[in-house]
Amino acid sequence: MKIVRLEDLKGTEREVISPDGWTSYRFLLENDGMGFSMHETVFPAGTETPMWYKHHLEAVYCYSGEGSITNLDTGERHAIAPGTLYALDKHDRHVLKADTEMRLVCAFNPPVTGREIHDADGAYAPPVAQGLPSAAS
Amino acid sequence: MKIVRLEDLKGTEREVISPDGWTSYRFLLENDGMGFSMHETVFPAGTETPMWYKHHLEAVYCYSGEGSITNLDTGERHAIAPGTLYALDKHDRHVLKADTEMRLVCAFNPPVTGREIHDADGAYAPPVAQGLPSAAS
Numbered sequence: 001m002k003i004v005r006l007e008d009l010k011g012t013e014r015e016v017i018s019p020d021g022w023t024s025y026r027f028l029l030e031n032d033g034m035g036f037s038m039h040e041t042v043f044p045a046g047t048e049t050p051m052w053y054k055h056h057l058e059a060v061y062c063y064s065g066e067g068s069i070t071n072l073d074t075g076e077r078h079a080i081a082p083g084t085l086y087a088l089d090k091h092d093r094h095v096l097k098a099d100t101e102m103r104l105v106c107a108f109n110p111p112v113t114g115r116e117i118h119d120a121d122g123a124y125a126p127p128v129a130q131g132l133p134s135a136a137s
Numbered sequence: 138m139k140i141v142r143l144e145d146l147k148g149t150e151r152e153v154i155s156p157d158g159w160t161s162y163r164f165l166l167e168n169d170g171m172g173f174s175m176h177e178t179v180f181p182a183g184t185e186t187p188m189w190y191k192h193h194l195e196a197v198y199c200y201s202g203e204g205s206i207t208n209l210d211t212g213e214r215h216a217i218a219p220g221t222l223y224a225l226d227k228h229d230r231h232v233l234k235a236d237t238e239m240r241l242v243c244a245f246n247p248p249v250t251g252r253e254i255h256d257a258d259g260a261y262a263p264p265v266a267q268g269l270p271s272a273a274s
Contacts, residue, residue, distance in 0.1 A: 001206075001208050001211075001213075001215075001223060001224065001225060001226065001227065001229040001231065002222075002223065002224040002226055003206075003215045003221065003222070003223050004221070004222045004223075004224070005220055005221050005222075006220035006221075007220065027196075027198065027222040027224075028196055028222070028224055032224065032226065033194075033226055034194050034196055034224060034226060034244075034246060035172075035173070035194060035246040036172070036173045036196075036244055036246055038196050038198065038222065038244060040198070040220075057170075057171050057172060059164075059165055059171055059173075059175050059244075061164065061175065061177070061242050063200040063201070063240075063242070064200070069138075069140075071138050074138075076138075078138075078140045083142055083143035083144065083177075084140065084141070084142050084143075085139075085140070085141045085142075085164040085165070085175065086138060086139065086140050086141075087138065087139040087141070087165055087169065087171060088138060089138065089139055089169065089170055089171060090138065092138040094138065103200075105198050105200070105242045107171075107173055107175060107196075107244045109171060109172040109173055
């Protein structure tokens with residue numbers, strides 16, 4: 001059993017502060033051996049963040065804050081509020097707009113290793129492209 | 138992209154109300170194809186729930202409420218509060234005690250199918266034991 005507390009991640013390499021404004025706390029990464037990674041990401045009010053996870057499936061549960069997600073492939077926009085989950089089951093290109101500070105719990109498959117580098121599209125490379133074995137299904 | 142809202146799960150088979158007191162909202166199940174399932178589970182104040190997922194790995198993020206988890210294999214007890222995650226990376230037998238209502242975001246690998254039956258230990262059978270293909274890694 002592992003116990004991980006947000007306050008213990010602050011100031012470590014598992015607290016990732018983006019120049020785009022968001023902060024991601026990596027509670028579980030690939031080397032935790034769960035087969036998925038699990039993060040909390042905080043988007044400040046007023047941010048609009050385009051993302052595209054070409055190599056990962058991601059599910060995101062909003063427990064605090066309000067905003068919207070727009071699917072850049074279809075143009076569809078959906079309101080996000082506490083109790084809303086969105087699943088990027090088609091590697092959907094999307095933009096997240098935070099009207100208030102949003103706090104999101106995220107799970108990734110394959111698990112994020114913590115060593116990903118965003119490419120020109122804003123995507124993470126797959127684990128194999130970094131010379132790492134894939135821990136994914 | 139899938140959007141799932143808690144209020145839309147109420148009254149459906151994805152709202153599982155246990156005779157033990159907890160309620161689980163299954164936002165994502167095996168057939169959603171993410172490689173993990175994702176739930177929100179609400180434990181009322183005063184409940185003590187023994188659990189043992191012999192065939193699944195589970196990670197649980199607490200965003201509301203307070204309580205504790207005891208590892209029944211080691212006797213260790215850990216406080217749980219908003220911002221705490223616990224990961225059952227060794228199929229740990231455990232009991233969750235809710236001092237106040239706790240709201241937890243849970244991810245399972247392999248994904249829960251929604252058709253599991255608790256056995257005498259309180260565990261879910263693995264997908265293969267139910268004649269279902271395993272979607273897990």
